[in-house]
Amino acid sequence: MQTSRPILLFAWRNLWRYPKRSGILISVTFLGLASILFFNSLMLSWANSMLDNTLNNLGAQWQIQTEQMQQNPDIEQRFLLSSEQQKTLQNSSLFWAPRLNLPAIAKSEYDTVGVNLLAVNLNRENNVSFIGRFAEQEKISGFNNPKHPYQLIVGKALLDRLNTAVGRKLVLMTQGKDGKLAEIGLRITAAFEHSDPNVEKTMLFMPLATAQKWLLLENQVNQISLKNPQTLTLQEAKITTDSVPQLESIKQQFPQESLLSWRDLQPYAFASISMMDSFNWVWLAMIGVLMLFALLNTLYMSLYERRTELQRLFVLGLKPSHLRRLLLLELLAILSIGTALSWAFMFALVASLPDGIDLSFLAEGTAWIGISHQLFLGYDIELWLSNTLQLIGALLLLGAIPIWRATRFKVLQQTRNSLED
Amino acid sequence: MFHSPVIECQGVCKAFADGDSVIKAIDQVDLEVFGGDFICLYGASGSGKTTLLNLIGGLDRPSSGEVFLDKHPLSHYSDDELTDLRLHKIGFIFQSYNLVPVFSALENVAFILQMQGFSNRDALAKSEYILQQVGLSKLMHRHPAELSGGQQQRVAIARAIVAQPKIVLADEPTANLDSKNSEQLLQLMKQLNQELGTTFIISSHDPQVIQAAERKIELADGKIIHDSLA
Known part of the structure; x- marks a missing residue:
């Protein structure tokens, strides 16, 4: 024009x-x-x-656990992880990591502190949580080696609190399956830093096999974390349901336990997102x-x-x-x-x-x-x-x-x- | 002098409400304006000069009566058609020049042609020619703020005639100018009237303008009380 x-x-x-x-x-x-x-x-x-x-710290995308686990995470919530169940998880193409998540007391020469003890398999945690990635970065080898079973990874803030250091020993106490106090002495292999001060102050990691042996819980865990290899995008995170077909067969393998999504485990995070x-x-x-x-x-x-x-x-x-x-x-x-x-x-x-x-x-x-x-x-x-x-x-x-x-x-x-x- | 009326007013009235009373700004005006006329409408303030100019220019509609332009009644035109009519057939010159301050003299003149649909090149070429005619060939790239009052009014005249309108309506064009500039401007308008045959209707109190006009129409209380042609 x-x-x-x-x-x-x-x-x-x-x-x-x-x-x-x-x-x-x-x-x-x-x-x-x-x-x-x-x-x-x-x-x-x-x-x-x-x-x-939410997904990469410790929570992962889904968790298999008993219904009471969220309110009362202790040894009573344990369940058997059978070889058949392990096979189903293995075939699911999801990353998975079995854990024992227990309240415990850590004791050094100077102090005694209530902690959250997580017994893990570091090889499996590698793709699931920050501790696996930390172990890989720090090249912590032999954590799962049965020849060196008494290892411990501790937050730096907790080390300071307990006035101890890497290389020294800590005594851990928790409730055994018989209800009595169980004790173990573990050497501190490494100390991690974390953006969440609470994680650094309260979390301890020990080999799952050692914990099972110590607490007489052969093949028993109280938590299995699962994660999809495909990264969950923000848009997918806003959707209320998961469209992962493998979950159905996993659910069937764990009829006594619940398969909870991160949305159920972290409702505040889901609501905010x-x-x-x-x-x-x-x-x-x-x-x-x-x-x-x-x-x-x-x-x-x-x-x-x-x-x-x-x-x-x-x-x-x-x-x-x-x-x-x-x-x-x-x-x-x-x-x-x-x-x-x-x-x-x-x-x-x-x-x-x-x-x-x-x-x-x-x-x-x-x-x-x-x-x-x-x-x-x-x-x-x-x-x-x-x-x-x-x-x-x-x-x-x-x-x-x-x-x-x-x-x-x-x-x-x-x-x-x-x-x- | 042409003998067919370009503008014809037949029994034109324009009344305004002023509270409860009615003011007749134009009262039963009959007028014929011929092609090539150089007319001055004069009279005291409030006599109806500007209102009559507005009615002729299609800026206002009469309360009764009819205004014809080239034998076409203006009442038959829509508002948009009247605007088109003003763009193509009527040139306007204002007392306060009303040039676009962000345009140069040349752009001010060319703007009207561009709005008519002329290409940029043609519009600028025609505008340059007209500005030369009004004696502004050296100042055509200056902006209005860089020109004197007389020079600005020359640009306004160039803008009014560049599209070769049937008539040019000028409302007190010399009111802001000194007598020397007024004289020069009048000479220019008369020259254009004679050379191009453009019809000028000028409303003014200025004796110089009244003196220069070929046809003098005096208005009082909205009525024509004297027409030198009659």
Whole structure:
């Protein structure tokens, strides 16, 4: 269309005619949209961190255990892991790790502390929990070797608390299957660090075979953690049910026990991840309303100041539709510049924080809500794009109202009191 | 001088409500304007000059009576058609120039042609020619803020005539100019009137304008009380 070029040029030059006003509108768009995109990224990293902590710490994706295990994790919840069951798990193509999860007391020469003892098979934990990966990184060999059965991996914070060190011995006490106190002395092989201070302060890991022998629990465990080799995405995590066909056959093999999903085991994490979209929406709506007030207010003022000019253009032969196109293009240009700036800023921000945001000064708090103290800002282009389009679309749509009103010429304003009207 | 009326007003009235009373801004005006006329509408403030200009320019609709442009009644046109009519057939000159401040003189003139659908190149070429005609060939790339009042009004005249309209309506075009500039502007308008045959209807109190007009129409209380042609 021949008229598009002059109108486009007019709109573009008008932007710089009132640099202060355009600057304010661009700043409002930039700040509003950047805050929305930042919140998107923060929520994304929050949810990813929460999902990662939930699935990769110790919880895994599913757990086989007795119904009472969650309320009362002790030796009474033990069950036999038969060779047939092991075969089913082996054939399922899922990663699995049998455990004995027991409350215990750790005693050094200096102190005695209540701990959470996890008897594990490190080879199996490798793909299931952080302790397996830790053992692989630290090249802890022989943990499952029956020739060196009395090994222990302890959190660094617990070592400090017990005033002991790697290489020394700790005495562990827990309830035996006969209800009496059982004791064992184990040498500390390694000490791990963890983003969750509670894990570091309370967790101890010993070989599963040693624990079974010590507590006379041949082939018995009280927990089996399962994990799908395919990483669970955030989108899949928001769905309430699992579509993993192998689970059905596993369930049948464990008729006395429950197969619980991470959603049942960590309901807070699941609720937070599911509500991520809602949080984004609430923030988008809040910022959108604030931006709308600022934008419409400035737009109304500018249109009021320009009413004579618009009227004169109408007199010269520009139709209201031309004037609306002109004003909408001006608004679109302002919103586009603000959008480009906020996207560029967010890309730069994400790129400038490759090591994430360090929240270690809030370590207790981050642990309490189940996220890592290192948050890695990421971006979901689809989410950014949809939020940008929703926001800019809404602002354009609502900005069109004062524009439409300001260009609703029928005849000159001075004839408003005409008898005909 | 052409003898077919370009504009014809037949019993035109325009009344406004003012509280409970009714003010007749234009009262039973009959008028014929011929192609190539150079008319001055004069009279005291509130006599109805600008209202009559608005009615002729299709900016307002009469309460009764009819305005014809080229024998077509304006009441038959929709608002959009009237806007098109103003763009193609009527040129406007305002007291306060009303140039687009972000455009140069050349762009201001070309803008009207571009809105009519002319290509950018043709619009600029025609505008350059017209600006040369009004004596602004050296200033055509300046913006309105860089031009004097007289120069701005010349640009406004160039903008009004560039599309070769049937008529040019000028509302107090010399009101913001000194007498020297007013004189030059009047000479320019008369020159264009004679060379291009463009019809000018000028509303003014300025004795210089009244003096220069070939046809003088005096208005009082919305009525024509004197028409030098009659």
